[in-house]
Amino acid sequence: MISRFTYFKPHNLNEAVQYLEKKEKSFVLAGGTDLMILLRRNLINAEHIVDIKALPETTAFEFIEGAGLTIGASVVVNTVVDSEVVKAKYPALNEAAASLASYQLRNRATVVGNICNASPGADLPPALLVYDAVVNIAGPQGMRQVPLHEFFTGVKRTVLQRGELVVSVQMPEPGEGDKSIYLRQARLRGHDLATVGVASRIKPDGKVAIGICAVAPTPKRLFALEDMINERGLSQETIEWAAEEIREHIRPITDVRSSAQYRLQMASVLLKRGLLALIGKEA
Amino acid sequence: MDNVKDCSMVTEHIESGKRKVTLSLTVNGRQIVRDVDPNMTLLHFLRDNLKLFGTKEACGEGECGACTIIMNGQAVTSCIILAVEAEGAEITTVEGLAEDGKLSILQEEFISQDALQCGFCTPGFLMSTRALLDNNPNPTDAEIVEVLGGNLCRCTGYIPIMLAVRRAAERERKELGR
Structure with a gap:
């Protein structure tokens, strides 16, 4: 490891923000399941590691009726997998969380870390996107909120500026009758990154939301496709049409996990399968 | 134990020189x-x-x-x-895991089921299983697979490991009243 870093564990948010702003080459540590690998592979050169797990704001994991769910930046993925309220209210998030990496890694990996790492193939963003998640960011100028669909700016890039850190992610409570599902394709059933992951949601008013990963430089919410589906009205026929139309809304690449062509095909299949399951029909 | 000589690892820790x-x-x-x-x-x-x-x-x-x-x-x-x-x-x-030099039930069952060959992965399997059984003394096969999915074994194969975990869970429930 070429990095030589100091370790700092702040106990209040101001202290953390000031330190991150002042010190060059400082990196935020929560679960460490991505950061430690970047350090080990010498992909980053860190001089300061800021462990945010003692910040009270990052440990929040709460659901408030009417207001929705808040997941602090220190909350690990298995907490979300085991949560009854997430299973009941945000099933696509439960399914995406349960599909992430291995059990041991989910005991350390955080939900917010999966966002901040900004991998194109991250499993949690598609699910968070369909629930209109908002990212709460602390920085030198105070707090700001960014909708998750505006948070990613490129492969492993986000809107975060120097001195800023994500404190939590929050999403409104879905109404009665809301349905959602997360489906992913990987090379093997166990521990593998997604080849394509699709979160589909049908809101109580019948409007759809679609989130997808591993088919573009960032995880994406497919707003244009959603509008077209909503205009046509949800039906088996519309779903079959959408499964073809989705190809026009994504730009997958060929890499070690899949060809671009296969990703297009799987995006089509997973969208169709997901939406049909949500309206109670088999694909 | 401090007189034990170094036991080499794939990666060596290199002192950073930063304040301890x-x-x-x-x-x-x-x-x-x-x-x-x-x-x-x-x-x-x-x-x-x-x-x-x-x-x-x-x-x-x-x-x-x-x-x-x-x-x-x-x-x-x-x-x-x-x-x-x-x-x-x-x-x-x-x-x-062992108490007073006596192997735990979990360790005994890994031995009785031949759930190891080279043994390199075994401490990891034992600890994943220990955490599972502490939280859930009567896991289903699917729950065992989910938890052990993060442990790789390249020689024994997973069937004897599954058997060992199942038997250990059963014995712990019976003998330790879990």
């Missing part, structure tokens, strides 16, 4: 206070500093589970955790 941090934690029931390099992983700390060589390094990136330990009741991969993150933690390693 005082770390206090509990390992296998023993209260420990040491000054550690902030760049040291928990795995290196257990092996190099505490000379607990049961916990293994294989991939070093959290993929294989050979370095699995129990930290505050949860199975985690110690190769991608910094030692300083374990401040105040309660840690159990494979050395903490």
